[in-house]
Amino acid sequence: MKQWEDEYCSNFKGKYEMGTVKLFFTCNSWGIDGGEGIVGDMEFKYRNDGRFENFTVGAGLGASWDLGKEGFIETEIGISGKGFVKIGPDPTSGKWIIQDVGVKAEIAGEASIGKVSVEEKVLEISVAVNAGIEKGGIIPALFDLK
Numbered sequence: 007m008k009q010w011e012d013e014y015c016s017n018f019k020g021k022y023e024m025g026t027v028k029l030f031f032t033c034n035s036w037g038i039d040g041g042e043g044i045v046g047d048m049e050f051k052y053r054n055d056g057r058f059e060n061f062t063v064g065a066g067l068g069a070s071w072d073l074g075k076e077g078f079i080e081t082e083i084g085i086s087g088k089g090f091v092k093i094g095p096d097p098t099s100g101k102w103i104i105q106d107v108g109v110k111a112e113i114a115g116e117a118s119i120g121k122v123s124v125e126e127k128v129l130e131i132s133v134a135v136n137a138g139i140e141k142g143g144i145i146p147a148l149f150d151l152k
Contacts, residue, residue, distance in 0.1 A: 060094025108134030
């Protein structure tokens with residue numbers, strides 16, 4: 007799935023923000039996240055053939071800092087730590103199960119000029135019961151951390 011997203015979905019991303027709440031989508035997922043202080047998120051994922059795969063619900067603590075002038079060049083840095091639960095159908099039986107539970111920490115940045123913006127995860131680390139330890143973002147890619 008990661009390879010598919012990197013190769014084919016990397017340019018198909020979008021988001022709509024309203025205050026501290028953000029609705030986001032890619033070619034095979036969509037979700038909502040937000041909050042300040044207490045943060046939460048929910049993401050729905052689909053397989054490459056369009057079938058539903060799972061949804062994840064998370065909650066925790068987070069903060070963000072805005073830099074720059076509104077309407078000109080703006081930058082934002084955010085940090086959060088959340089617990090999460092991933093729920094979806096079992097691949098063999100089709101019964102709904104808890105697929106994974108864990109915690110995730112993330113540092114992200116965003117820069118915009120007017121209505122055009124770029125958002126990137128600087129570092130994302132998750133530790134889950136079934137998936138184990140996963141790393142993402144710019145820092146692991148730059149330093150080839152596995």
